[in-house]
Each structure stands twice: as structure tokens, then as C-alpha cells.
Amino acid sequence: MDHIRAQARRSPLFVWFAKHGAIWPVIGLLALWQLACLAGLVPPRLLPSPAAVALRLAHDLLDPGFLFHIGQTLIRLFSGFFLALALGLCLGIAMAQGAEPFLTPLVRVASPIPKIALYPALVLLLGFGHASKIALVVADAVFPLMLATLHGLRSVPPKLVWAAQAAGASRSTVVLTVKLPSALGPILTGCRIALVIACLNVFLAEMISSSDGLGHLLVTAARSYQVVDMFVPLVLISLIGLLLNASLQFARRRLPIAS
Amino acid sequence: MKQGPPRFSALRQVWRRNWRTVLACAALLLIWQAAALWLKREELPSAWETLRDVPVILSSGEDVLGILASLRRMALGFGLGLLVAVPLGLAMGRSKPLARLLNPLTALAYPIPKAALMPIIMLWLGIGDLSKVLVIFMGVSLPLLYHSSQGAEQVDDKLIWSAQAMGMGQVARLLRVILPAALPEVMLGCRVAVSIALITMISSEMIARQNGAGNLLFNAMDMAIYTDVYAVILIIAVIGVVLDVLMERLRVALTHWADTLQPGSTS
Amino acid sequence: MPKSLIEIAGLSKRFEVPGRGAHLALTDIDLSVREGEFVSLLGPSGCGKSTLLYMVGGFVAPSSGEIRVSGKPVREPGPDRGPVFQEFALFPWKTVLQNVMYGLTVQKVPAQEAKQRAEALLRKVGLADYAGFYPKQLSGGMRQRVAIARTLAYEPRILLMDEPFGALDAHTRTTLQNELLDIWERDRKTVLFVTHGVDEAVYLSDRVVVMSGSPGRVLRVADIDLPRPRVRTQLLTDPRYQQYVLELEALLDHARAPETTE
Numbered sequence: 001m002d003h004i005r006a007q008a009r010r011s012p013l014f015v016w017f018a019k020h021g022a023i024w025p026v027i028g029l030l031a032l033w034q035l036a037c038l039a040g041l042v043p044p045r046l047l048p049s050p051a052a053v054a055l056r057l058a059h060d061l062l063d064p065g066f067l068f069h070i071g072q073t074l075i076r077l078f079s080g081f082f083l084a085l086a087l088g089l090c091l092g093i094a095m096a097q098g099a100e101p102f103l104t105p106l107v108r109v110a111s112p113i114p115k116i117a118l119y120p121a122l123v124l125l126l127g128f129g130h131a132s133k134i135a136l137v138v139a140d141a142v143f144p145l146m147l148a149t150l151h152g153l154r155s156v157p158p159k160l161v162w163a164a165q166a167a168g169a170s171r172s173t174v175v176l177t178v179k180l181p182s183a184l185g186p187i188l189t190g191c192r193i194a195l196v197i198a199c200l201n202v203f204l205a206e207m208i209s210s211s212d213g214l215g216h217l218l219v220t221a222a223r224s225y226q227v228v229d230m231f232v233p234l235v236l237i238s239l240i241g242l243l244l245n246a247s248l249q250f251a252r253r254r255l256p257i258a259s
Numbered sequence: 260m261k262q263g264p265p266r267f268s269a270l271r272q273v274w275r276r277n278w279r280t281v282l283a284c285a286a287l288l289l290i291w292q293a294a295a296l297w298l299k300r301e302e303l304p305s306a307w308e309t310l311r312d313v314p315v316i317l318s319s320g321e322d323v324l325g326i327l328a329s330l331r332r333m334a335l336g337f338g339l340g341l342l343v344a345v346p347l348g349l350a351m352g353r354s355k356p357l358a359r360l361l362n363p364l365t366a367l368a369y370p371i372p373k374a375a376l377m378p379i380i381m382l383w384l385g386i387g388d389l390s391k392v393l394v395i396f397m398g399v400s401l402p403l404l405y406h407s408s409q410g411a412e413q414v415d416d417k418l419i420w421s422a423q424a425m426g427m428g429q430v431a432r433l434l435r436v437i438l439p440a441a442l443p444e445v446m447l448g449c450r451v452a453v454s455i456a457l458i459t460m461i462s463s464e465m466i467a468r469q470n471g472a473g474n475l476l477f478n479a480m481d482m483a484i485y486t487d488v489y490a491v492i493l494i495i496a497v498i499g500v501v502l503d504v505l506m507e508r509l510r511v512a513l514t515h516w517a518d519t520l521q522p523g524s525t526s
Numbered sequence: 527m528p529k530s531l532i533e534i535a536g537l538s539k540r541f542e543v544p545g546r547g548a549h550l551a552l553t554d555i556d557l558s559v560r561e562g563e564f565v566s567l568l569g570p571s572g573c574g575k576s577t578l579l580y581m582v583g584g585f586v587a588p589s590s591g592e593i594r595v596s597g598k599p600v601r602e603p604g605p606d607r608g609p610v611f612q613e614f615a616l617f618p619w620k621t622v623l624q625n626v627m628y629g630l631t632v633q634k635v636p637a638q639e640a641k642q643r644a645e646a647l648l649r650k651v652g653l654a655d656y657a658g659f660y661p662k663q664l665s666g667g668m669r670q671r672v673a674i675a676r677t678l679a680y681e682p683r684i685l686l687m688d689e690p691f692g693a694l695d696a697h698t699r700t701t702l703q704n705e706l707l708d709i710w711e712r713d714r715k716t717v718l719f720v721t722h723g724v725d726e727a728v729y730l731s732d733r734v735v736v737m738s739g740s741p742g743r744v745l746r747v748a749d750i751d752l753p754r755p756r757v758r759t760q761l762l763t764d765p766r767y768q769q770y771v772l773e774l775e776a777l778l779d780h781a782r783a784p785e786t787t788e
Contacts, residue, residue, distance in 0.1 A: 021359065022359070022362065022363040022366075023363065024363075025359070025360045025361070025362075025363045025364055026363050026364065026367065029364060046382055046383055101279070104279075105279040105280045105282065105283035106283045106286075106287070108280055108283070109280055109283050109284055109287070109500070111454075111503070112454055112457075112496075112499040112500045112502065112503035113495070113496040113499045113500070114454070114457050114458040114461050114462075114495065114499055115458075116458055116461055116462050116465075117461050117473075117476060117491075117492050117495045117496070118492060119465075120465075120476050120477065120479065120480035120488050120492075121480075121488050121489060121492060123480060124302045124480060124483065124485060124488060125300075125302050125303060157613075157615065159611045159613060159615035160615050160617065162580075162583070162585045162603060162609060162611075162615070163609060163611070163615045163617075163673075163676070163677075164628070164632070165584075165585070165602070165603035166583060166584075166603045166604065166605065166607060166608055166609050166677075166682075167605060167608075167628055167629035167632050167633075167676075167680050168604065168605040168629060168632050168633050168680065169632045173632060177628075177632075178617065181617070181619045182617075182619075184619070196369060196370050199370045200370065200371075200372040201372075203371075203372050203375055204372045204374060204375065204462050204466075207374075207375060207466050208462070208465045208466060208477070209480070215375065218375060218378060219378065219466070221378075222378035222379075222381075222382075225382070227379070227382065230378055230379055231379075234371055234375060234376070234379075237370055237371055237375075238367050238368070238370050238371050240370065241369065241370020241371075242366065242367065242369075242370060245366075245369075245370070255619070256618060256619050256660040256661075256662065257618055257619050
């Protein structure tokens with residue numbers, strides 16, 4: 001019996017579970033939830049069991065129609081994010097090079113405005129499809145990216161810049177080869193925030209006004225009181241957000257950049 | 260220097276500190292106006308038309324009541340959040356097991372827009388105010404939990420030991436030692452929470468349309484009344500700015516004693 | 527008489543400290559350095575020796591006075607004056623080889639040639655096997671060797687070294703001092719070396735410029751008349767070496783004491 005236990009302890013799965021203790025509260029909650037459903041404490045029409053949701057999720061992931069909706073959400077998410085990244089980098093660099101006194105007041109005015117309120121105007125201007133949602137993501141995600149870039153560029157150790165200048169690098173070369181790589185850490189943190197903002201905005205926009213996407217699936221299911229189908233998109237967007245967040249954290253740790 | 264009547268010198272001070280922001284607003288409005296005139300599209304009314312529409316909306320009693328109802332729901336949700344999430348967050352900051360229990364659960368909730376829970380919550384609680392307040396409460400809880408736990412974690416252990424030595428019970432320690440010491444961070448959390456409360460309020464009202472600012476906005480979009488859409492956006496924007504300014508004032512007033520005044524996201 | 531490579535005349539530097547007005551870091555500095563000389567700037571912390579070095583490097587602008595290198599006034603950093611910093615200042619996202627190649631890549635040397643030259647330099651400093659490593663995987667002494675190799679790569683006429691061995695333990699420090707002298711003996715570059723260690727200054731230099739506390743000034747310039755190549759074991763028992771060290775120590779103690787004369 002002991003040697004079995006010792007073998008189990010060495011198995012990679014066990015090691016992984018032990019290291020990632022964060023998973024236990026989640027499993028605990030799911031277990032409680034499942035037990036409550038089995039015990040009949042919760043009406044299944046109001047709160048489906050985790051098992052039911054998991055089954056429906058597995059079934060949906062094999063359905064190309066469903067995958068299409070996931071695809072639509074992901075397209076908007078990533079397009080919006082990358083556009084916001086490009087714009088945020090440019091604006092952040094501009095701010096570091098002297099545009100800050102002009103841009104900071106604009107940022108200060110724009111920040112307390114809930115960007116989701118702009119969505120109806122964007123729909124009227126850009127239609128019900130991808131464009132309005134991508135524009136919404138850009139409007140919201142550009143701010144953390146811009147500020148992260150600025151912060152990163154401002155925190156470059158000056159001796160690194162001097163070492164590059166002495167080697168003969170021009171101003172733009174210094175920005176490209178020293179300042180931006182040095183700012184990568186804070187920029188990645190900004191990307192994490194921006195990706196979550198993208199998830200939130202795309203999902204909400206698809207709930208408010210859309211013909212496809214995960215958010216749209218939720219409201220459609222709501223109209224026909226299909227609770228299980230309402231939970232599936234929520235679980236999915238949560239998993240997508242977590243996955244993106246974890247990948248960036250992983251990337252930040254693995255990259256040879258100063259902490 | 261000539262001393263004008265007190266009201267003018269106060270105004271002058273406000274101007275001196277914020278003239279850049281005022282200029283930025285004016286610039287934005289001008290760009291908007293120019294873009295609208297140049298594009299000449301019906302869907303983009305000019306800034307001037309929109310500004311003229313704002314008093315029209317505000318003169319409609321029904322609409323104003325709706326906006327006030329929205330604000331009331333926000334306040335209720337935010338207040339609930341303060342009562343529940345702040346103490347819980349402070350406790351999390353001092354208790355590693357509690358933090359390890361709750362952190363993964365909040366991480367799961369983070370990428371879900373709380374307003375997206377409206378359809379499910381409406382199944383349970385119906386269409387009234389309660390579901391919206393609950394959703395707003397959930398929305399503000401995350402930043403309040405996070406910042407309160409950060410603030411509590413950073414409280415100097417020695418302060419707590421002194422309190423223990425004085426015989427203070429756990430709850431008393433939480434409220435009378437940890438909360439004041441963690442207040443700067445908690446107030447930062449409040450600032451974030453206010454903007455999230457606004458976002459959650461607007462989006463929940465666009466999803467579950469009953470009355471309120473979000474409802475107004477959605478209706479205007481649905482009926483393609485272009486000036487109304489932009490006018491409501493302006494009203495919401497002003498509400499957002501005012502709330503942020505007020506919260507920031509409150510934060511500074513309550514925590515000016517802190518060594519390092521953290522400027523928050525965009526000060 | 528060989529013409530001076532570095533000419534410093536009437537140099538001073540004033541820093542604006544927020545809330546405390548102006549701080550005079552350096553005043554009245556006159557100094558000439560000949561080509562191929564190894565000159566140390568010796569002084570207590572805060573005497574402005576690093577600031578002086580940075581001004582020669584073109585990283586900091588003087589408040590008054592002038593610095594000329596090869597007759598031309600110094601306005602900005604350039605590959606004729608290569609720095610080596612105490613904190614190494616290696617690019618953490620680049621490998622050892624990529625760090626050393628940096629100056630060559632910037633000057634548009636073709637990749638193949640840059641790689642070969644960098645590898646040769648790494649062999650010179652004994653780190654050929656670590657070409658693919660990242661700085662954070664190396665010890666302090668190894669990082670400083672990479673930093674030196676990186677600067678040598680673009681073949682500066684002048685080496686500006688700011689307490690390069692200050693962050694290292696004593697044993698590594700002596701090892702690197704010897705390696706530095708070996709490298710230096712080969713091409714006899716001009717070196718300006720900042721340090722607060724008297725024995726280090728005497729061991730390495732042809733001349734030692736002793737500086738006093740704030741505001742920084744030149745107290746004395748001492749010629750170190752010891753034979754080269756310098757062998758540590760011989761030098762430690764050489765009475766002339768000991769005499770230099772004692773004299774300069776005494777001068778340094780005087781420099782550390784608060785100034786009583788203007």
C-alpha cells in the first residue's frame with residue numbers, strides 16, 4: 001500500500017495539483033453546488049448543476065454552429081486588442097517623447113466615462129457587426145496600454161540608455177533597441193489588463209446588440225428560459241479570460257526581462 | 260494682488276488647477292463639431308445639436324426620474340459593497356487561508372462582466388430593482404475586495420500587535436486599527452469601484468430594460484434618434500466625471516495624512 | 527611632449543535639487559590626460575568623481591567649463607569614449623553574445639563579422655562558453671567581464687570605468703583587476719577609472735587624481751612611478767607601493783574631513 005502511495009505522490013498530476021493549490025477552492029465550490037443540486041435543494045430550472053453545464057459545454061464544443069459563435073467573439077476580442085496595442089504603444093511612446101502635457105488632460109477626461117455607453121453610438125455609426133465591437137474594445141483598452149507603455153518607458157534604467165548611446169546608437173535606435181524592450185515588463189502587465197477589458201466589452205456588446213457571438217447566445221438562451229444554455233457562454237468567457245491572463249503571466253515569467 | 264469677492268478667487272483657483280482639462284474638453288467638442296460637419300452623416304449629429312438636446316431630455320420628468328432611479332440603484336449597490344466587501348477584503352488581507360480560499364473564486368469572476376449575470380439573476384429575482392442592485396453589488400465587490408485585502412496586508416504588524424496587547428477583540432481590531440491604516444488603499448478601491456458601478460449600472464440597464472439611464476440610451480439607439488443617443492451619452496459622461504471628482508475629493512480628504520499619496524490611475 | 531587626449535578646463539557642475547535649491551557637485555576642475563595613460567579618480571563618496579566621468583562621457587552636461595577630447599569639445603556620448611558601469615548595465619533581454627555584439631550591430635557591421643569579433647572578445651575575457659547565457663544567469667564578476675567585452679567591441683579610444691569592481695567580492699575584484707591590466711597592456715587604451723579604494727588606484731594607475739568632498743575639487747595629482755607590468759605579489763612587498771598607499775590614504779582622510787579652508 002505504501003509503495004502505491006509513494007508512486008502516486010510522484011505522479012505529475014499529483015505534483016501539479018499540489019503546486020497549484022488555487023484549484024481546490026474552485027473544485028470545492030463546484031462540489032458543493034453539485035451536491036446541492038443532487039439533494040434537490042435547488043430547482044434545476046433556476047440553477048443547473050455543474051455536471052449539466054459541463055455536459056452541455058462538451059456537446060456545444062463539438063457543434064460547428066457553436067464554434068462559429070466562439071470564433072466571432074474571439075475575432076472581435078483579438079482584433080480590438082491588437083489595434084488597441086498598436087495605438088497604445090504609439091501614444092505611449094509619444095507621451096514619453098513629450099506629448100504628455102497634451103494627452104494627460106484628455107486621458108483624465110475620458111477615463112471616468114463608461115466606454116460601454118459609447119456602444120450605441122458606435123452601433124449607429126459602424127453597424128451591428130464586428131466594427132462597432134472592435135471600436136468599443138479599442139476605446140476602452142487603449143488607456144491601460146498607453147499608460148503602461150509610458151510607465152515602462154519612464155522606468156528604463158538610465159545607464160542602459162547611456163551604454164547604448166556610447167556604442168553609437170541614434171535616438172530612434174535607442175528607443176527601439178533599448179527603451180521598448182526594457183519597457184516590455186510593464187507593457188505585458190498592461191496587456192493583461194487590456195485583454196480582460198476586451199473580454200468584458202465584447203461580451204457585453206454582444207449581449208446588448210448583436211446577431212452572433214457568445215454574448216448573443218446568452219440573451220437568446222435567456223429569451224427561451226434555457227438556463228443551461230445561459231451558463232455555457234458565461235463559463236466560456238471566464239475560461240477564455242483566465243487562459244489569456246495565465247498565458248501572459250507565463251510569458252512574463254519566462255522571458256529574460258528584468259523583473 | 261487685487262482680492263476679488265471670495266467666490267471669484269475660489270473659481271480662479273479651480274481654473275488654475277484644471278485649465279488644461281477644460282481646454283481638453285473644449286478641444287474634444289470642437290473636433291467633434293468639425294468631424295460632424297465634415298462627414299455630414301445623419302448618424303453623427305454635431306456637438307452643438309447634441310448640447311441643445313440635453314436640456315430637452317432633462318426637462319422630461321420621466322427621464323430625469325429614470326436617471327435618478329439609476330443613481331439610487333448605484334448608490335445601493337455601492338453601499339452594499341462597502342458593507343460586505345470591505346470588511347471581507349480586510350479580513351482576507353490578514354488571513355492567508357481566507358485569501359487562498361477566496362482568491363481563485365474572484366479570479367474566475369474577473370473576466371465575466373457582472374451585467375452579463377442579469378438574465379440569470381432576473382430568473383431568480385424578477386425584473387425589479389433588486390436584481391440590478393445585486394449585480395452592481397457584485398461588480399463593485401471585486402475591486403473593493405482586492406484593494407481592501409492589499410491595504411490590510413500592508414498594515415504594519417506592530418500596529419496590530421499593540422492593539423492585541425491592549426486587549427482589543429478581532430472585530431474591534433479590524434474596524435479601529437486595520438481599516439484606518441488600510442484606508443488609503445481602500446479609498447483607491449472605492450475610486451475604481453465607483454467607475455465600475457457606473458459601467459455595471461449602464462450595461463445592466465441596457466440588457467434588462469426597465470427604466471434608467473441605460474434604458475434611455477438603448478431606446479434612443481433602438482429608435483435611431485441620433486441626437487438623443489449622444490445627448491444621453493453626454494449626460495452619462497458628466498455623471499461619470501462628477502462622481503469621479505467627488506470620490507477623489509473624498510479620498511484626499513480622508514487620507515491626506517498618508518505618507519505617499521498614491522495618485523490613482525490618472526491623477 | 528605627447529599632446530593630451532582629454533583636456534578638462536574650469537569645469538563645474540551644479541545640480542538643482544527640488545526643495546533644497548542648487549547643489550554644487552564639482553568646482554574648478556582642471557585636468558589633462560595623455561593618450562595611453564591609466565588615470566584613477568580617487569575620492570570619498572559624494573565627491574563628484576562619477577559625475578566628472580559622466581561629463582567626459584557626454585552623459586551629463588557641465589554647468590561651466592569645457593571638456594575636449596582630441597581637441598574637439600564633448601557634447602554627447604560617442605563610441606570613442608566607452609563606459610563600464612558599476613551596475614554592469616547589461617541588456618537583460620539579450621544573451622551574452624548579443625550584448626557584446628550590440629555596438630557592432632548599431633554601427634552596421636555585417637552580422638557574420640560582428641559575431642566573430644564578439645566571440646573573439648568573449649574568448650579574451652574567458653567567457654566563450656557562456657555566449658548563449660542571459661545576464662541573470664551569470665555571477666557579478668562574469669557580468670562585468672561581459673560589460674567590458676561589450677565596450678571593447680566598438681574599440682573606443684578611451685575607457686571610462688565607474689567603480690567597475692565595486693559591486694564584486696574582494697577575490698573577484700583582484701582577479702578582474704589583473705584581467706583588466708592584461709587587456710590594457712595589449713592595446714594601451716586611455717583609461718579614466720573612478721574608485722574609492724586607494725590600493726586599487728595605486729595598483730592600476732599611472733596617475734591618481736585625488737578629489738575632495740562636496741563640492742568636488744582636485745586635491746592632488748600623484749604620479750605613480752611603479753614598473754609595468756604590475757605584479758601584485760611583488761608590488762605588495764614593494765616599499766614604494768606601500769609609501770604611495772600610505773600617502774594617498776592620509777590625503778583621503780583629510781579629504782573626507784569637513785572642509786575648513788575655501
